[in-house]
Amino acid sequence: MHRHRSLDAYPRPGVTVDLAVLTVTDATAEPVLRVLVQERTEPDGRVLPGGFLRERATVADAVADVFERKVGITPSVDVTPRLLRVFDDPDRDGRTWAISVAHSVSIPESDLAGAKGELVAVTSDGRLESDGRMLWDHDEIVSAAVQSLRARYEFRHRYSDVPPDPDGFLPEPFTLHQLRKVHEAIVGEEMHKDNFARRMKPQLRPVLRGATPVLSAATRGRPAALYRKATDG
Known part of the structure; x- marks a missing residue:
């Protein structure tokens, strides 16, 4: 007779939510694409805002919690976090087995007043302008977020129209x-x-x-x- 194993017998990874918060600074004069980066300790290094999924919480709950506790702002109702993908390399975090449900979030610069962290410029090839890699695979998350954002703004070789500033970085009216x-x-x-x-x-x-x-x-x-x-x- 086949015996079913208890679900408790299966190892389970920790689940985190990491946010690539993107903005365009000085949008009306000298616009620069930037991402919100934070410093942490133990381990020391630069990271994206993130946190572990709490028991019985949803991913959406975790996103809201990261904004409140880690970023320190409450996004407007117009801000919609976009799921990038799950980063699930078993060796991505040396502390434990953890997978990341990574999101990209586009927010106007004015709405980021008071946010915790530094807005770091992104280079033309999708990397952070400043030296040094971030912890874990957060550089790869930034790259994926920038690639996703650029796909919404790039119109070469596309048959459908790209809307003007689809993520709303530029205040209206504009030239x-x-x-x-x-x-x-x-x-x-x-x-x-x-x-x-x-x-x-x-x-x-x-x-x-x-x-x-x-x-x-x-x-x-x-x-x-x-x-x-x-x-x-």
Whole structure:
């Protein structure tokens, strides 16, 4: 007769939630893609905000807990953490057998005021600009988060339209130049000015005062027309 083993007989890994919190700093002037990095001790090093899943908690509960305890902010209702993938190399954490349910979270710079940690720039190849690797496989999580973000902003060789600033880093209203610079900061390379404008304009509406387009109060160069996303009503 076949005997069933108790579930307690099976080894179980610890489950963590790690967050790659992405933002674009100085989005209206000199945009730079950055990720929130924290310092920890025992072991010493740089990490992404994260924490272990508590008993009977959901992954969503753990994400909210990491924001409250580790990041120190409460995201707005418009912020949606995106599941990247499960990082499950058995040797990823030398302290214990642990798997990470990694998420990417895009947050405007203004909403990160008071967040714990440092906003570190990301290079064009998806790595942290500063020297030294993070603990465990957190560099790989950052790379996956940046790759996922860039896929939403890159429109070359794609048949469907890419929406203007889909993750909402740039405050409205904005100029086409500001919008393009944010896309370039995220994708990591320059975009053709005219091609970009042609792709974006059908999804934008000009800011009007009566029937007259409102121009930016530019301190350098010629004032340019201001736009909002057409989907905003």
